């Protein structure tokens with residue numbers, strides 16, 4: 251099964267949860283915080299904290315409660331490949 255993450259095709263296994271698939275492949279930062287631009291990633295892993303928000307097929311979804319689906323297109327929300335914080339930005 252294949253999904254696309256930020257324009258790159260990944261092979262994933264049926265039944266994987268999206269946040270687990272991302273973490274297993276080294277994508278810990280899924281977005282940046284709106285105020286400070288600090289990297290954010292999955293925290294509670296049970297759908298409560300909303301820290302794992304990503305765009306799936308054009309809609310914002312919680313990655314920790316989203317199962318991968320063949321052909322899914324995922325966009326990490328501004329985290330970028332390295333998810334580096336802006337210079338001088340404190341973690342939030």
Ligand code: FES
Pocket residue numbers: 291292293294295296297298299300301302303312313314315
């Ligand atoms: S990690 Fe908390 S809602 Fe997904």
